[in-house]
Amino acid sequence: MTAPAPDTTRKYDLAFAKWVYKNVNGGDKLSMCMQCGMCSGSCPIGVQMDYGPRKLFMMIRAGMKEEVLSSNTLWNCTSCYRCVVRCPRSVPVTYILQDLAAKASELGYAPKKENKRFADSFWWSARLFGRTDERLVTAKYYFSFGLSEGIKRGLDNLKIAMGMIKAGRMHIGMPHTVKGRKGLQAALKKAAEIEARQSGV
Amino acid sequence: MAGVTSQTILVVGGGIAGVTAALEAAETGYDVVLLEKEPTLGGRVSRFNRYFPKLCHPTCGLEINYQRIKKNPRLQVMTMAEVAGISGERGNYTVTVKTTPRYVNAKCTACGDCAKATDMEVANSFNYGLDKVKAAHLPHEHAYPMRYVVAPEAVASGEGEKIKAACKYGAVDLDEKEATFDLNVGAIIWATGWRPYDPQKLTSYAYDLSPDIVTNVEMERLAAHDGPTHGKIVRPSNGEPAKKVALIQCAGSRDLNHLPYCSRICCLGSLKHAAYVREQYADATVDIYYIDIRAHDKLEAFYNRLRRDPQVNFVKSKPAHIIVGEDGRPVLCGERTIDREIYKEPYDLVVLATGMEPSVVGGFAPTVGAVVDDYGFVLPEIGDGEGIFSAGVAGGPFDVSMSAQSATAAALKAIQAVRADGA
Ligand SMILES: Cc1cc2nc3c(=O)[nH]c(=O)nc-3n(C[C@H](O)[C@H](O)[C@H](O)COP(=O)(O)OP(=O)(O)OC[C@H]3O[C@@H](n4cnc5c(N)ncnc54)[C@H](O)[C@@H]3O)c2cc1C
Numbered sequence A: 001m002t003a004p005a006p007d008t009t010r011k012y013d014l015a016f017a018k019w020v021y022k023n024v025n026g027g028d029k030l031s032m033c034m035q036c037g038m039c040s041g042s043c044p045i046g047v048q049m050d051y052g053p054r055k056l057f058m059m060i061r062a063g064m065k066e067e068v069l070s071s072n073t074l075w076n077c078t079s080c081y082r083c084v085v086r087c088p089r090s091v092p093v094t095y096i097l098q099d100l101a102a103k104a105s106e107l108g109y110a111p112k113k114e115n116k117r118f119a120d121s122f123w124w125s126a127r128l129f130g131r132t133d134e135r136l137v138t139a140k141y142y143f144s145f146g147l148s149e150g151i152k153r154g155l156d157n158l159k160i161a162m163g164m165i166k167a168g169r170m171h172i173g174m175p176h177t178v179k180g181r182k183g184l185q186a187a188l189k190k191a192a193e194i195e196a197r198q199s200g201v
Numbered sequence B: 001m002a003g004v005t006s007q008t009i010l011v012v013g014g015g016i017a018g019v020t021a022a023l024e025a026a027e028t029g030y031d032v033v034l035l036e037k038e039p040t041l042g043g044r045v046s047r048f049n050r051y052f053p054k055l056c057h058p059t060c061g062l063e064i065n066y067q068r069i070k071k072n073p074r075l076q077v078m079t080m081a082e083v084a085g086i087s088g089e090r091g092n093y094t095v096t097v098k099t100t101p102r103y104v105n106a107k108c109t110a111c112g113d114c115a116k117a118t119d120m121e122v123a124n125s126f127n128y129g130l131d132k133v134k135a136a137h138l139p140h141e142h143a144y145p146m147r148y149v150v151a152p153e154a155v156a157s158g159e160g161e162k163i164k165a166a167c168k169y170g171a172v173d174l175d176e177k178e179a180t181f182d183l184n185v186g187a188i189i190w191a192t193g194w195r196p197y198d199p200q201k202l203t204s205y206a207y208d209l210s211p212d213i214v215t216n217v218e219m220e221r222l223a224a225h226d227g228p229t230h231g232k233i234v235r236p237s238n239g240e241p242a243k244k245v246a247l248i249q250c251a252g253s254r255d256l257n258h259l260p261y262c263s264r265i266c267c268l269g270s271l272k273h274a275a276y277v278r279e280q281y282a283d284a285t286v287d288i289y290y291i292d293i294r295a296h297d298k299l300e301a302f303y304n305r306l307r308r309d310p311q312v313n314f315v316k317s318k319p320a321h322i323i324v325g326e327d328g329r330p331v332l333c334g335e336r337t338i339d340r341e342i343y344k345e346p347y348d349l350v351v352l353a354t355g356m357e358p359s360v361v362g363g364f365a366p367t368v369g370a371v372v373d374d375y376g377f378v379l380p381e382i383g384d385g386e387g388i389f390s391a392g393v394a395g396g397p398f399d400v401s402m403s404a405q406s407a408t409a410a411a412l413k414a415i416q417a418v419r420a421d422g423a
Helices: A016-023 A027-032 A038-042 A053-062 A065-069 A082-086 A093-106 A114-129 A134-143 A147-156 A158-166 A181-199 B016-027 B043-047 B058-071 B152-157 B159-166 B216-223 B266-280 B297-307 B400-418
Strands: B009-012 B032-036 B075-079 B081-089 B092-099 B121-123 B132-134 B179-185 B187-190 B194-196 B213-215 B244-251 B285-290 B312-316 B321-324 B330-335 B342-346 B349-354 B356-358 B370-372 B378-380 B388-390
Touching: A016 A027, A016 A053, A016 A093, A027 A093, A038 A053, A038 A082, A038 B330, A053 A065, A053 A093, A065 A093, A082 A093, A114 A134, A114 A181, A134 A147, A134 A158, A147 A158, B009 B016, B009 B179, B009 B400, B016 B032, B016 B043, B016 B058, B016 B075, B016 B187, B016 B400, B032 B081, B043 B058, B043 B216, B092 B187, B152 B159, B187 B400, B213 B216, B216 B266, B216 B349, B244 B266, B244 B330, B266 B285, B266 B297, B266 B349, B297 B312, B330 B349, B378 B388, B388 B400
Parallel strands: B009 B032, B009 B187, B032 B075, B187 B388, B213 B349, B244 B285, B244 B349, B285 B312
Antiparallel strands: B081 B092, B092 B179, B121 B132, B194 B356, B321 B330, B330 B342, B370 B378
8 A cells, every 4th residue: 555656757736636625525624634544544445445545635635636536445435434433523534535436437537447347237236126136236247347257257256156145145036126116217317317407417 | 890899719620720820819918719629639730640841740839839828828728619600790709619528627637547447448539440549548648638538438338437436536527418608709710620531432442442541641640659550550451561552642632523622731741651651661662643743832842852762653643443452452553644554553551642621511610701612611701891710721721831820810810800999
């Protein structure tokens, strides 16, 4: 977990911090951050992030737009809210990461990321069935990397899948769905309309 | 305003601030009543091992003040007394005082026969409950007044009779009752000080999970010769020397979930604790975990002195949580913000530098003539009618010298308030 070293030849976007303060949900609270490290130290999966939240916030202030928006930090956050509960300055860390992920996605930074592929597969299942079907979500995610990669990943995890089926953790048969799927889809359509209106897209 | 009907100045709280304010006003020629809710004066300062910046023993500041009190007929001290109500206005306040029985009267010579007569023990509040004392005891070796106190538990259980029988001076009075009475005073100085922030509220620091996680006020007692370990800094869990010690700054302070303000003295307090450890063990290391070190103005010299010690390390990080390791030692977890590494570091002893919370939080606060701010600090109500002032930590997070300065200032304002000419 070492952050990029300062580089005098690199371009820093000095307006980036202000843009985050203004446009990202919770970003206005970012100026409260005193870099104490409580969030990064508390994060259960911080070691699996390119940069912990504290470091990411420093990078925002430093204007490292590219690194921030393409970091996996935004996508690896599991929304456990431990950082939010513990932050001594009430910085809503989780909200900021979530909305930064959305903004990164809008701005075209995210699609390369595995997490985005997973989120898309997850959302596909949730939208279609009103539930997440582990098999289909996993399959869709694996095959989003291409046919041969999909088969490879599937075979690599076959043992786990069998174990889960045996333990009743993954079912075989038709996907489970919610009652009234039509209603769900109508609700989602409406929500998308409202969102589009609000974000002015 | 109805004019001044009483020129007596009431000082509430007998810590270093209250004692200073009371003496300054009395020595200027005004009648002063000093109320203290504990059995002895001295407040938190008496519970220090030593105090910064010069690391003198608390006796050095307190003893000289006690001599001044004894010499001054204008100053009346009441212990085990607190305020239950205030009404009126500048020059004419009616203050309701409530007293708690000590069960020992002024005939006490502090001979100690009463303590010898009983085996009953109670938690020792002077040592923050880290050990026990006899049910009849002197609050501590430097108490003022130098007078024993009998625990209410002993009176309730009948053990009091044994204690009473042992006193050859007739000083034990088991019939004392709680009492209330009114005082008429012209001005009030609020000097009720602070209490340590409750470490149990800092859930991720696991205070309850290990005896080797202590607070800074407990550390003072561990280092003090009259403390539970007779001054040896050891691991409370097993009595072994504490040679790898972590001091955690801002344990509660500067935290919107706890005390939003900086308690100001904890950095210096912890530097002092590092000095205690290093004096006792040549091979000890001390890691101070901090957000910023706030060694204001003249206190920076003390900070620099400790920085020169290669066995005292300053780690910029607010630890995220403490877990108890397999060997029973507390393990600090967090991120170091300078080298940006995640750490998991075991220690013999962890000291939480808990901040100072004003005593009025959850206790009695003046209901007229003063404002209590969002944090519980008492400030005078600015205007012509000013008659209530604050001194010491009741008014803000101060160290001893700032508390004494604010006490002198409060005494002067109180004197101005009770002068009939208003000058
Ligand atoms: C760990 C630690 C170490 C410190 N070390 C140092 C140091 O080395 N040097 C230094 O300069 N400062 C130090 N300080 C700061 C120091 O403790 C304070 O500056 C000092 O105690 C302030 O004195 P005070 O009289 O305002 O309050 P207190 O000492 O709290 O005294 C207040 C008194 O009022 C009494 N009281 C409370 N409520 C009532 C009531 N309702 N009625 C009647 N009486 C009441 C209390 O019983 C107490 O006796 C330290 C603080 C901490 C937390």
